[in-house]
Amino acid sequence: xxxxxxxxxxxxxxxxxxxxxxxxxxxxxxxxxxxxxxxxxxxxxxxxxxxxxxxxxxxxxxxxxxxxxxxxxxxxxxxxxxxxxxxxxxxxxxxxxxxxxxxxxxxxxxxxxxxxxxxxxxxxxxxxxxxxxxxxxxxxxxxxxxxxxxxxxxxxxxxxxxxxxxxxxxxxxxxxxxxxxxxxxxxxxxxxxxxxxxxxxxxxxxxxxxxxxxxxxxxxxxx
Amino acid sequence: xxxxxxxxxxxxxxxxxxxxxxxxxxxxxxxxxxxxxxxxxxxxxxxxxxxxxxxxxxxxxxxxxxxxxxxxxxxxxxxxxxxxxxxxxxxxxxxxxxxxxxxxxxxxxxxxxxxxxxxxxxxxxxxxxxxxxxxxxxxxxxxxxxxxxxxxxxxxxxxxxxxxxxxxxxxxxxxxxxxxxxxxxxxxxxxxxxxxxxxxxxxxxxxxxxxxxxxxxxxxxxxxxxxxxxxxxxxxxxxxxxx
Numbered sequence: 001x002x003x004x005x006x007x008x009x010x011x012x013x014x015x016x017x018x019x020x021x022x023x024x025x026x027x028x029x030x031x032x033x034x035x036x037x038x039x040x041x042x043x044x045x046x047x048x049x050x051x052x053x054x055x056x057x058x059x060x061x062x063x064x065x066x067x068x069x070x071x072x073x074x075x076x077x078x079x080x081x082x083x084x085x086x087x088x089x090x091x092x093x094x095x096x097x098x099x100x101x102x103x104x105x106x107x108x109x110x111x112x113x114x115x116x117x118x119x120x121x122x123x124x125x126x127x128x129x130x131x132x133x134x135x136x137x138x139x140x141x142x143x144x145x146x147x148x149x150x151x152x153x154x155x156x157x158x159x160x161x162x163x164x165x166x167x168x169x170x171x172x173x174x175x176x177x178x179x180x181x182x183x184x185x186x187x188x189x190x191x192x193x194x195x196x197x198x199x200x201x202x203x204x205x206x207x208x209x210x211x212x213x214x215x216x217x218x219x220x221x222x223x
Numbered sequence: 224x225x226x227x228x229x230x231x232x233x234x235x236x237x238x239x240x241x242x243x244x245x246x247x248x249x250x251x252x253x254x255x256x257x258x259x260x261x262x263x264x265x266x267x268x269x270x271x272x273x274x275x276x277x278x279x280x281x282x283x284x285x286x287x288x289x290x291x292x293x294x295x296x297x298x299x300x301x302x303x304x305x306x307x308x309x310x311x312x313x314x315x316x317x318x319x320x321x322x323x324x325x326x327x328x329x330x331x332x333x334x335x336x337x338x339x340x341x342x343x344x345x346x347x348x349x350x351x352x353x354x355x356x357x358x359x360x361x362x363x364x365x366x367x368x369x370x371x372x373x374x375x376x377x378x379x380x381x382x383x384x385x386x387x388x389x390x391x392x393x394x395x396x397x398x399x400x401x402x403x404x405x406x407x408x409x410x411x412x413x414x415x416x417x418x419x420x421x422x423x424x425x426x427x428x429x430x431x432x433x434x435x436x437x438x439x440x441x442x443x444x445x446x447x448x449x450x451x452x453x454x455x456x457x458x459x460x461x462x463x464x465x466x
Contacts, residue, residue, distance in 0.1 A: 009338040016342050018349050022314065022327040133336065162346055193352070197359075201342040204363045208333055209340060211370030212311065215288070216295055216335075218374035219439065219461065 011172040014205035015165035016198040029126045032139040034110035036063050041101070048145075049152040055145055057101075059138050065094045066134040067107050067125070078128055151184075161185055167198035171206065231267055235277050238264055239365065241286050250448065253290035255312040258365050259325060260358065268361040277368040285455040287369055292442060296336045310334040313369075315362040317348075329362045375462035393422035435461065 039060040044053045068087045070078040083106070094100050108121035125131055147164050166182040185191045238259045243251040260268075271277065279287070294308050311333040316325035330343040348355050397418045401411065438457050441447040447457040 012338045012340065014340045014342070016344070018344050018346055020346050022330050022343050022345050137337075165341070197344070200359065200363070204366070205331075205333075205340040205342065208331065208366060208370055209338075211367070211373065212291065212333065212335065215291060215370070215373035215375075218376075219292065219295075220435070 010174075011170045012206065012209050013168060013170045014202045015168045016194075016201040017165045018162050020162050027136060027139065029132055029135055030110065030122070032135055032142075033063075033122070033126060036060055036135075036138055036142065037107060037110050048149045051152065052145055052149050056142075059142055059145075061094065061100045063134075063138060064100070064103075064105060064107060065091075066131065068094060070128065070131060071106070076128070076130065078125065078131070161188070161194075166194060167201075169198070169202045231271060231275075232278055234264065234267065235271065235365075236280050236283055239279075239283060239369070241283075241290060252293060252448075253286060254309070255314060256287065256290065256369070257314040257316050257327075258362065259316050259318070260361060261318040262320065265357050265361055268364060269357065272360065272364050276371075277365070279369065279372050281455065282451055284372060285451055285458055288373055288375075288458055289442065289448070289454045291373060292439070294335060297439070297443070308336070310336075310339075313362070313366050315358060315365075317358060328358055331362070331366060375458065389422060393418050 036059050039056050041053070041057065044056050048056060067078075068091065070076045071080045072084050072087050072091075073079055087106075090103050093103055108125055109117075110122055112119065112122075126135075144164050151160070161182055161184045164182070166185050168180040170176075170178040170180075172178070181195075185194050188194065240257050240259060241253045242255050242257060244254045245251045291311060294311050296308065313331045313333075314327050315329040317328045318325040326345065326347070328345045328348040330341075332341045332343070334340070344355070344359070348358060397415055400414055400418075438447065438461055442454060442457050447453045
């Protein structure tokens with residue numbers, strides 16, 4: 001058995017979040033896919049705050065880029081040899097944040113507009129583990145953007161920190177430690193307590209991670 | 224004194240629950256770990272925290288190891304598994320004195336695939352600072368007690384026993400060959416060396432690796448996953464094999 005465990009992990013990221021209610025997270029890939037797929041400049045104009053529009057569009061670009069990278073990756077089940085040259089030509093444009101919208105989308109439509117088309121292309125895409133991982137990350141970023149949009153449009157939410165991580169610590173392989181804090185905690189009177197809570201989360205999170213890795217190593221006998 | 228410790232240990236073991244979901248008629252797999260706490264258990268944990276360690280029962284430990292093993296991103300692709308891997312989740316459900324149903328107040332979600340850990344705290348608990356500190360301490364302490372006991376430990380006696388048994392098999396094989404086939408001096412030396420090196424290879428690498436691989440594979444999604452007894456045996460064999 002080959003072990004590709006931790007192959008793609010370059011940092012351990014510990015977040016602390018206060019939530020209204022702790023519920024089992026529902027992640028329905030198709031629902032998230034269609035929400036990001038249909039993001040466009042025209043639809044965002046009427047629905048989100050103007051300062052966030054580009055951030056939303058980045059999600060759509062990253063979805064397109066992730067798909068194209070899988071299409072040209074020979075080890076991916078989505079690899080398509082016929083499209084390699086074409087995609088390699090488009091990749092520099094897709095990796096820029098400005099002109100990418102001029103390229104026609106290669107992503108399959110969430111609901112095929114043509115009645116002769118089936119859902120098989122979408123289902124195949126949503127069955128791919130690598131794509132789902134990217135979709136999950138984009139979903140998390142979209143949740144944060146949605147929340148920021150709510151705050152920008154309603155001043156009552158300005159000090160509200162519930163629902164999204166208020167503090168995040170990233171412990172990187174190269175030894176760097178990056179702390180990120182939500183702007184909202186700066187204005188709160190209980191910020192010292194919040195930071196103390198996050199400090200504790202980080203210390204125990206690191207301990208939890210190390211413990212689990214030790215278990216994995218004991219299983220594969222490389223301790 | 225020992226009796227009191229034993230009963231506290233039993234109570235704390237019983238407050239650790241593993242929620243399972245049925246993925247087929249025969250097979251239910253663990254889905255998340257949760258701790259059922261109330262004010263009495265919190266007080267007991269507070270006392271235990273500073274003086275003692277929690278000893279998990281062997282059934283509970285086997286179940287917990289199995290739960291983590293299922294969610295380790297090993298090479299096997301998810302599409303070939305009969306279940307979907309998920310982040311490792313530890314929740315604390317607390318029964319408030321004024322409520323009839325426990326509420327999930329803290330949750331730690333550890334994603335081994337992405338390296339992301341999220342600690343969630345329920346808003347009502349955040350408002351109750353005294354209880355917050357107690358519950359958070361208990362939650363992290365219980366996770367630590369579990370995680371500390373997860374790694375498979377091979378006792379030196381077990382490893383030596385395995386080693387001695389395989390050596391005995393090698394010696395018997397050689398003695399049988401020698402007894403039944405009249406061999407000259409050179410052939411005897413060659414066969415003795417062959418059996419000796421065969422034993423080293425068998426014991427140390429190839430066989431060990433293959434057997435370990437087979438056990439992990441069947442523990443994740445095969446014949447060894449069917450019930451706690453089988454899982455316990457498989458995990459015991461795995462710990463024998465760690466030299």
